[in-house]
Amino acid sequence: MSQDTQWPLWEVFIQPNAGIPHKHAGSVHAADAESALMNARDVYTRRSEGINIWVVPSNAITASSPEDSASFFEPSNDKPYRHPTFYKIPDGVKYL
Amino acid sequence: MNTMEEQKNLDSFQKKIDEGLKIEPKDWMPEAYRKQLIRMMSQHAHSEIVGMLPEGNWITRAPSLRRKAVLLSKVQDEAGHGLYLYSAAETLGVDRTELLQQLHTGKAKYSSIFNYPTLTWADVGAIGWLVDGAAIMNQTMLARGSYGPYSRAMVRICKEESFHNRQGFEIMTVLANGTAEQKQMAQDALNRWWWPAIMMLGPSDDQSPNSEQLMRWKVKLESNDEIRQRFIDRTVPQGLFIGLTFPDKDLKFNESTGHYEHGPINWDEFFNVVKGNGPCNRERIKARVNADKEGFWVREAARAYAEKKKAMVAA
Numbered sequence: 001m002s003q004d005t006q007w008p009l010w011e012v013f014i015q016p017n018a019g020i021p022h023k024h025a026g027s028v029h030a031a032d033a034e035s036a037l038m039n040a041r042d043v044y045t046r047r048s049e050g051i052n053i054w055v056v057p058s059n060a061i062t063a064s065s066p067e068d069s070a071s072f073f074e075p076s077n078d079k080p081y082r083h084p085t086f087y088k089i090p091d092g093v094k095y096l
Numbered sequence: 097m098n099t100m101e102e103q104k105n106l107d108s109f110q111k112k113i114d115e116g117l118k119i120e121p122k123d124w125m126p127e128a129y130r131k132q133l134i135r136m137m138s139q140h141a142h143s144e145i146v147g148m149l150p151e152g153n154w155i156t157r158a159p160s161l162r163r164k165a166v167l168l169s170k171v172q173d174e175a176g177h178g179l180y181l182y183s184a185a186e187t188l189g190v191d192r193t194e195l196l197q198q199l200h201t202g203k204a205k206y207s208s209i210f211n212y213p214t215l216t217w218a219d220v221g222a223i224g225w226l227v228d229g230a231a232i233m234n235q236t237m238l239a240r241g242s243y244g245p246y247s248r249a250m251v252r253i254c255k256e257e258s259f260h261n262r263q264g265f266e267i268m269t270v271l272a273n274g275t276a277e278q279k280q281m282a283q284d285a286l287n288r289w290w291w292p293a294i295m296m297l298g299p300s301d302d303q304s305p306n307s308e309q310l311m312r313w314k315v316k317l318e319s320n321d322e323i324r325q326r327f328i329d330r331t332v333p334q335g336l337f338i339g340l341t342f343p344d345k346d347l348k349f350n351e352s353t354g355h356y357e358h359g360p361i362n363w364d365e366f367f368n369v370v371k372g373n374g375p376c377n378r379e380r381i382k383a384r385v386n387a388d389k390e391g392f393w394v395r396e397a398a399r400a401y402a403e404k405k406k407a408m409v410a411a
Contacts, residue, residue, distance in 0.1 A: 026184070027183040028179070028183070029192065030398075031401065032398075044176075046169075046173065063122065065122065066120065066123045067123075067124060
């Protein structure tokens with residue numbers, strides 16, 4: 001068999017219903033975007049799992065690195081004043 | 097001997113596992129973990145694809161349009177399951193072409209059960225009932241496993257496997273309640289598929305060299321024997337309910353343990369089939385190699401068309 005390399009890889013995101021964000025479902029191989037969409041539909045939505053699909057070339061995704069996640073997300077860890085629970089409201093005051 | 101860095105990584109990896117956290121594709125992992133998972137996931141994927149063949153054999157001869165539509169959907173699902181699993185395996189940095197080559201050259205294994213022939217329509221029922229039944233129990237366990245993509249693929253598969261199991265048992269029920277000939281056909285299929293289905297869950301863990309490590313890393317969470325016992329305990333009453341008997345004179349419910357006792361399993365047959373000497377091993381691989389060869393022009397055409405469109409846009 002001659003040069004039989006794989007079609008490029010695409011990540012698949014499915015929107016379950018209107019108003020809900022797309023969720024990552026897995027990946028498919030396809031030669032182009034249109035086929036990627038059809039392959040994603042055939043592989044990941046045989047039971048009406050979604051109303052909309054995004055396919056993204058896997059190499060278009062930039063991801064943060066797990067091994068650096070501690071330092072990457074560190075700035076948020078010492079700012080409790082971003083949370084409503086940080087603030088003391090007198091008892092009996094409504095709608096706050 | 098591990099370096100200090102490696103040991104530190106190993107310790108935090110094991111801590112994550114022990115805390116029930118998932119390992120994701122770009123996380124640090126021991127090379128052995130990565131290799132074991134690639135092997136397990138790719139062989140699982142191969143099993144799904146090869147598993148399309150014994151039942152695909154009956155699509156053109158299903159007894160009614162309803163049964164044909166159902167069987168088509170089941171076989172289509174198996175293709176989908178294979179694809180979920182190949183995709184999950186690829187997250188560990190392995191190439192699909194390499195995995196397929198391993199299957200086609202006999203370097204990779206697939207589930208031994210698919211090396212048996214489907215001789216009658218009742219075999220389609222027996223497979224859905226017994227083989228998918230055993231697979232569900234195994235996969236429900238694997239869904240709690242430590243590697244994120246594998247665990248998520250298992251959850252997806254378990255949802256779909258349920259209909260497979262039920263359609264198989266429905267076929268058996270209809271046959272068992274049909275004419276004497278139909279009941280005999282169902283009984284015959286059960287007689288031929290029972291022991292292979294039990295063996296499908298794998299040898300005792302003292303025969304499985306990888307088991308201890310896989311359990312420590314929560315890739316497997318229960319032993320083959322535990323799952324096998326659960327399969328027998330749940331399945332035997334189903335068969336008895338529709339008036340079938342099991343081809344095991346030692347099969348007996350033990351009131352004190354609450355489990356079924358069974359006769360000795362012929363592990364020689366299992367290892368012989370795994371080695372390549374089952375009834376259909378060569379036929380199965382030949383079918384896959386041919387499918388790959390005959391599909392080449394489709395892959396080429398898709399690629400050529402994509403390049404052409406790109407060139408037109410660039411021009």
